[in-house]
Amino acid sequence: MAKKKKRRQGPGQRILVAxxxxxxxxxxxxxxxxxxxxxxxxxxxxLLVNESHRLEADYVPDxxxxxxxxxxxxxxxxxxxxxxxxxxxxxERMFHAAEEADMxxxxxxxxxxxxxxxxxxxxxxxPGKAQQPGASEHQTGMAxxxxxxxxxxxxxTPQYSWLMAHAxxxxxxxxxxxxxxxxxxxxxxPWHYRYVGVDAATRMHQTGQVLEEFLGGNG
Ligand SMILES: [Zn+2]
Numbered sequence: 001m002a003k004k005k006k007r008r009q010g011p012g013q014r015i016l017v018a019x020x021x022x023x024x025x026x027x028x029x030x031x032x033x034x035x036x037x038x039x040x041x042x043x044x045x046x047l048l049v050n051e052s053h054r055l056e057a058d059y060v061p062d063x064x065x066x067x068x069x070x071x072x073x074x075x076x077x078x079x080x081x082x083x084x085x086x087x088x089x090x091x092e093r094m095f096h097a098a099e100e101a102d103m104x105x106x107x108x109x110x111x112x113x114x115x116x117x118x119x120x121x122x123x124x125x126x127p128g129k130a131q132q133p134g135a136s137e138h139q140t141g142m143a144x145x146x147x148x149x150x151x152x153x154x155x156x157t158p159q160y161s162w163l164m165a166h167a168x169x170x171x172x173x174x175x176x177x178x179x180x181x182x183x184x185x186x187x188x189x190p191w192h193y194r195y196v197g198v199d200a201a202t203r204m205h206q207t208g209q210v211l212e213e214f215l216g217g218n219g
Pocket of ligand 1: 110138144191
């Protein structure tokens with residue numbers, strides 16, 4: 001039988017143990033940062049949300065407003081749609097300008113979606129048709145879906161062309177263009193717009209970059 005030796009830990013050993021623990025923790029975070037699923041991330045003041053940059057389950061944006069209760073120069077598919085106040089205000093300015101240009105008939109169909117709601121959407125969708133909970137931009141309260149009443153193909157309407165020409169002037173980008181699915185991870189969604197602010201939207205409009213490219217890094 002082996003005798004147990006009682007050894008006293010000297011201060012040097014304790015420091016070594018602590019240093020190893022710190023190194024392991026740092027390594028784990030480092031690996032998570034580069035290869036794992038990253039959590040909420042702002043770059044500058046822009047929040048990037050996609051499959052590899054997910055929001056926490058309890059992430060709820062500040063200052064959500066119900067669009068139905070605000071002045072709105074657009075139609076609403078339901079009285080429950082919410083967005084952040086900043087996004088709503090920019091969007092109202094945009095659709096008001098569209099109206100002034102005789103461009104009418106926009107119907108907003110979706111806005112803020114909670115993590116829990118996205119879980120339901122994901123569970124009810126065919127594989128690959130909906131984003132995982134936490135990976136949907138709708139959880140930011142800064143993205144909305146819009147269409148018009150003319151059946152199929154919003155992308156073939158003058159309302160769509162107007163948005164493509166002017167959305168950036170109000171701080172919006174078309175988030176999932178047709179030719180960028182390999183970068184965004186999402187196939188063409190002519191109906192989905194995201195608020196990023198006028199400066200960023202204008203630069204992206206000029207360069208043709210999507211948000212992942214604009215923000216750089218390993219997006
Ligand atoms: Zn959408």
